[in-house]
Amino acid sequence: MRVLCIETTCDETAAAVVNDRLEVLASVVASQDALHQRFGGVVPEIASRAHVERILPVLDETLRRAGLGLGDLDAVAVANRPGLAGSLLVGLAAAKALCVAAGLPLVAINHLQAHVYACRIAAKEEVFPCVGLIVSGGHTSLYRCLGPTDFELLGATIDDAAGEAFDKVAGMLGLGYPGGPAIQRAAEAGNPSAYSLPRALLNHPRLDFSFSGLKTAVRYLIAGPGRVRFEEIRLPPQQVADLAASFQEAVVDCLVGKSMQALEQTGLRTLCVGGGVAANARLRQRLAQETQGRGIRLFIAPPALCTDNAVMGAIAIERVKAGLFEPLDIDVFPGGRADGQ
Numbered sequence: 001m002r003v004l005c006i007e008t009t010c011d012e013t014a015a016a017v018v019n020d021r022l023e024v025l026a027s028v029v030a031s032q033d034a035l036h037q038r039f040g041g042v043v044p045e046i047a048s049r050a051h052v053e054r055i056l057p058v059l060d061e062t063l064r065r066a067g068l069g070l071g072d073l074d075a076v077a078v079a080n081r082p083g084l085a086g087s088l089l090v091g092l093a094a095a096k097a098l099c100v101a102a103g104l105p106l107v108a109i110n111h112l113q114a115h116v117y118a119c120r121i122a123a124k125e126e127v128f129p130c131v132g133l134i135v136s137g138g139h140t141s142l143y144r145c146l147g148p149t150d151f152e153l154l155g156a157t158i159d160d161a162a163g164e165a166f167d168k169v170a171g172m173l174g175l176g177y178p179g180g181p182a183i184q185r186a187a188e189a190g191n192p193s194a195y196s197l198p199r200a201l202l203n204h205p206r207l208d209f210s211f212s213g214l215k216t217a218v219r220y221l222i223a224g225p226g227r228v229r230f231e232e233i234r235l236p237p238q239q240v241a242d243l244a245a246s247f248q249e250a251v252v253d254c255l256v257g258k259s260m261q262a263l264e265q266t267g268l269r270t271l272c273v274g275g276g277v278a279a280n281a282r283l284r285q286r287l288a289q290e291t292q293g294r295g296i297r298l299f300i301a302p303p304a305l306c307t308d309n310a311v312m313g314a315i316a317i318e319r320v321k322a323g324l325f326e327p328l329d330i331d332v333f334p335g336g337r338a339d340g341q
């Protein structure tokens, strides 16, 4: 069985062909980072227009690399929730058109469930039930994952997502966009204890996160209160490195601490981590340290499967096997959660 998966939830135009052994026959990701760079974040209208320009070449290239035609496929799958409305619509329209043209069934993917499923694909073994930490540019949440598509919310950020905080702080430090990889690079030369920064809710039993106070604390360290033009501020390189390292450590402390708390509270012994921030080297290192010796199985996909991609759309295979197809009039759900709410 072969499925063509399409991903356009945010600012990557991606497609992949996977089979029911979870093997990747082709994968293409067209990044829009360069288009959004000067705005320091994703501009929804620019993202949807870029998806329109890229979706057909990306689909052509994916099928070419797989050496397949539409007639060789068994289904078309597309992430239709959650994400930016205009971006989601481009992928969904393309998927529907392919289904009509080739007489194929349509499968809908929940993008957040797919981020956790990336761990299952990379693991090549069963990972459910598990605690799922989804940590990306738009989401930071913990779920009890009973199966690939059976999630219960444990907690989530009450303000900014962790990736959003990385992007904003990188902007203040003049490190560019996307902020996560830039902060990680800058932090290599920095001292993570140089600045004492808040770890909100870390010692609270609720499984929620808050990163806006941390972001503000970094802002005050750089520029103090009041209106400021960050592009005019030139900090010494060592201070930038120390701020990046201290900020990264604070975010990692919260993500690791809450994941451990979720494992304790649920009694689950497996942790799967997905989403763009799961590509962070320091987070991966700290999670490995904390889970080792406690008998916790840790699964994090390779970095290229943490940031948005279509390979994780292989979660659709689960629905194809169960015959769970969608009518061609389905819509997008920009605000959806991983538990279907």
Ligand code: KG4
Pocket: 010, 135, 136, 137, 138, 139, 162, 163, 164, 166, 167, 178, 179, 180, 181, 184, 275, 276, 277, 278, 279, 280, 281, 306, 307, 308
């Ligand atoms: O999952 P993703 O590609 O898109 C969303 O669904 O949001 O996540 C993108 C986010 C961005 O905020 C980016 O800065 C962050 O993931 N990110 C990282 C790293 N690589 C990407 N954050 C920290 N360290 C990284 N190495």
Ligand code: ZN
Pocket: 111, 115, 136, 275, 276, 307, 308
């Ligand atoms: Zn994502």
